[in-house]
Amino acid sequence: MFLRILDRLEELLITFLIAAATLIIFVAVAHRYLVGIPLLYPLLFPINLSWAQELCIIMFVWMAKFGAAYGVRTGIHVGVDVVVNKLNPPWRKATVLFGLLCGALFTAVVGTMGAKFVYGLMHTDQVTPDLELPSWIIYLCVPLGSYLMCFRFLQVARNFWLTGHLPHHDETQVEGVEIDAPGAGVGGITR
Amino acid sequence: MSAAIIFGLLILLMLTGMPISISLGLTVLSFLFFMTTVPIESVALKLFTGIEKFEIMAIPFFILAGNFLTHGGVARRMIEFARTMIGHWAGGLGIAATMAAALFSAVSGSSPATVVAIGSIMLPAMLSVGYPKRFAAGIIVTGGALGNLIPPSIIMVIYAVSTSGAVYFGPAGERVGSASVGQLFMAGMVPGVILAIMLSGTTWYRAWKNDYPKIPRATWGEAWHAFRESIWGISLIVVVLGGIYLGWFTPTEAAAMSAVYAFLIEMFIYKDLRWKDVPKVLLTSANMSAMILYIVTNAVLFSFLMTSEQIPQAMSNWITDSGINWITFLLVVNLLLLLAGNVMEPSSIVLIMAPILYPIAVKLGIHPVHFGIIVVVNMEIGMCHPPVGLNLYVASGIAKMGITELSIAVLPWLITLLVFLGLVTYIPELSLWLPRTLGML
Numbered sequence: 001m002f003l004r005i006l007d008r009l010e011e012l013l014i015t016f017l018i019a020a021a022t023l024i025i026f027v028a029v030a031h032r033y034l035v036g037i038p039l040l041y042p043l044l045f046p047i048n049l050s051w052a053q054e055l056c057i058i059m060f061v062w063m064a065k066f067g068a069a070y071g072v073r074t075g076i077h078v079g080v081d082v083v084v085n086k087l088n089p090p091w092r093k094a095t096v097l098f099g100l101l102c103g104a105l106f107t108a109v110v111g112t113m114g115a116k117f118v119y120g121l122m123h124t125d126q127v128t129p130d131l132e133l134p135s136w137i138i139y140l141c142v143p144l145g146s147y148l149m150c151f152r153f154l155q156v157a158r159n160f161w162l163t164g165h166l167p168h169h170d171e172t173q174v175e176g177v178e179i180d181a182p183g184a185g186v187g188g189i190t191r
Numbered sequence: 192m193s194a195a196i197i198f199g200l201l202i203l204l205m206l207t208g209m210p211i212s213i214s215l216g217l218t219v220l221s222f223l224f225f226m227t228t229v230p231i232e233s234v235a236l237k238l239f240t241g242i243e244k245f246e247i248m249a250i251p252f253f254i255l256a257g258n259f260l261t262h263g264g265v266a267r268r269m270i271e272f273a274r275t276m277i278g279h280w281a282g283g284l285g286i287a288a289t290m291a292a293a294l295f296s297a298v299s300g301s302s303p304a305t306v307v308a309i310g311s312i313m314l315p316a317m318l319s320v321g322y323p324k325r326f327a328a329g330i331i332v333t334g335g336a337l338g339n340l341i342p343p344s345i346i347m348v349i350y351a352v353s354t355s356g357a358v359y360f361g362p363a364g365e366r367v368g369s370a371s372v373g374q375l376f377m378a379g380m381v382p383g384v385i386l387a388i389m390l391s392g393t394t395w396y397r398a399w400k401n402d403y404p405k406i407p408r409a410t411w412g413e414a415w416h417a418f419r420e421s422i423w424g425i426s427l428i429v430v431v432l433g434g435i436y437l438g439w440f441t442p443t444e445a446a447a448m449s450a451v452y453a454f455l456i457e458m459f460i461y462k463d464l465r466w467k468d469v470p471k472v473l474l475t476s477a478n479m480s481a482m483i484l485y486i487v488t489n490a491v492l493f494s495f496l497m498t499s500e501q502i503p504q505a506m507s508n509w510i511t512d513s514g515i516n517w518i519t520f521l522l523v524v525n526l527l528l529l530l531a532g533n534v535m536e537p538s539s540i541v542l543i544m545a546p547i548l549y550p551i552a553v554k555l556g557i558h559p560v561h562f563g564i565i566v567v568v569n570m571e572i573g574m575c576h577p578p579v580g581l582n583l584y585v586a587s588g589i590a591k592m593g594i595t596e597l598s599i600a601v602l603p604w605l606i607t608l609l610v611f612l613g614l615v616t617y618i619p620e621l622s623l624w625l626p627r628t629l630g631m632l
Contacts, residue, residue, distance in 0.1 A: 067481020176263030
């Protein structure tokens with residue numbers, strides 16, 4: 001139950017971040033050109049959007065950290081698997097597990113380093129240049145994202161240990177195309 | 192010595208099949224921990240500053256734009272457009288497939304997705320007019336190769352990001368500025384058009400020589416209709432290139448605009464997309480972007496280690512001392528990148544290799560933009576050459592052909608690609624003429 005909520009939250013967060021970042025930059029660019037129209041000038045000039053770029057970067061950094069954790073769950077982080085797939089099954093299993101645990105180790109180290117760094121920042125009054133948000137809140141995504149990613153690696157490793165199943169990302173998925181029904185639309189092309 | 196240890200460790204970790212981003216990061220951490228007295232905390236800051244550049248944010252935006260347009264409906268419109276224009280020539284359907292793949296891969300940004308979208312429609316169509324299966328399958332595999340040359344191109348953004356920042360010096364000791372995204376986009380246009388013509392030429396020649404069946408010419412009405420339908424998708428290229436060239440927006444803003452534009456045309460003009468599909472497209476794009484940004488973060492860490500161990504400098508000194516000229520160097524670069532293309536995906540290769548090779552290239556007097564185009568072309572060929580090009584695998588699923596048979600089928604187009612690579616490598620003006628004429632260099 002808790003895990004399901006965590007999954008949904010993670011998905012919701014990164015979906016929201018990418019959509020919001022796109023909208024913000026779109027609005028900022030549109031604003032820059034609309035301000036040039038004399039009729040709209042008095043209406044739009046007081047609105048200051050100089051913080052848009054900074055906010056967009058912050059949102060994408062957050063999206064990157066949490067998205068990377070989500071990516072472990074969907075198996076999008078690809079590696080070089082030509083050699084591993086040639087090994088015999090017990091060796092393959094051991095190697096894949098080693099890889100996953102290395103992932104967990106790395107993210108745990110990074111998370112801890114990040115946590116220390118954020119803790120250090122909390123005692124300063126450093127703020128971001130445009131939005132003037134406290135820096136430690138911005139950098140909080142590093143420990144949070146990395147620990148979540150570590151948790152996902154352990155989850156995937158446990159699943160692989162028990163069932164031998166690894167998440168796999170399909171990068172050839174195209175909406176509106178059915179590979180199982182080839183020939184759809186052939187008549188239209190060859191008439 | 193330390194270079195050998197670093198690369199040995201990296202390759203060893205990579206061969207276990209762990210994600211490339213993790214092997215990069217782990218190499219850096221363990222080298223710093225065991226081999227040096229540099230406190231690990233010194234890299235902590237790199238983990239945060241690695242992706243805090245506005246230029247990098249073009250990557251998620253372009254991925255989002257591409258995912259909105261990665262739809263069978265868009266592929267069908269582009270095929271229809273290409274067919275009504277050139278379908279009646281010898282091998283016309285094949286040439287139309289190449290053209291449609293060029294357009295679709297340019298706007299969708301994904302070579303394997305192009306093989307699926309164009310292949311699953313065009314392959315049965317080509318078989319039904321009587322083309323041999325090998326001929327049809329060969330066209331499908333290489334069609335997606337054009338996408339990275341024709342803007343918007345994510346690989347070009349990655350190259351620009353991974354080579355910018357540091358100061359490098361040319362053969363005469365002068366400072367060389369790195370290539371910008373706008374310059375690279377413009378530079379890709381001429382090679383992209385030439386490659387499209389060369390691939391189509393190969394198709395045409397084989398169809399003409401073997402006298403494959405032709406299809407009737409489309410009427411002007413049909414052609415006009417198909418053009419009007421597809422122009423919305425093709426305009427994305429114009430919006431991005433034109434917007435950057437005219438100085439309306441920066442490359443990142445252009446990317447955000449193209450994402451909104453792609454959303455609007457899919458939603459309100461093509462109407463392929465329903466509101467309930469939108470979160471899924473957003474989530475997939477966020478997932479993909481996060482994966483690439485995570486590699487970027489770790490690659491920044493890796494090139495920090497390279498720089499602090501002075502490895503690129505040592506290599507470029509060694510190369511210049513040994514008297515290797517740019518011709519030999521580029522030959523080696525091509526072989527290296529093609530080889531790497533077999534085992535890794537393009538963005539990782541560029542992020543790892545470009546920071547190492549770029550200083551040497553600059554030192555030998557190769558123009559940064561020209562070098563970028565060479566790298567991009569290599570990445571595309573890597574997707575389609577045997578034994579393990581990804582496009583081959585995808586196409587083998589669609590065509591129901593074995594990899595070995597498909598490798599033979601793809602040979603004529605693969606040779607065309609390699610000839611093209613030779614041309615791009617040794618005629619810098621192919622890449623540099625257009626941006627220079629437009630005053631962008």
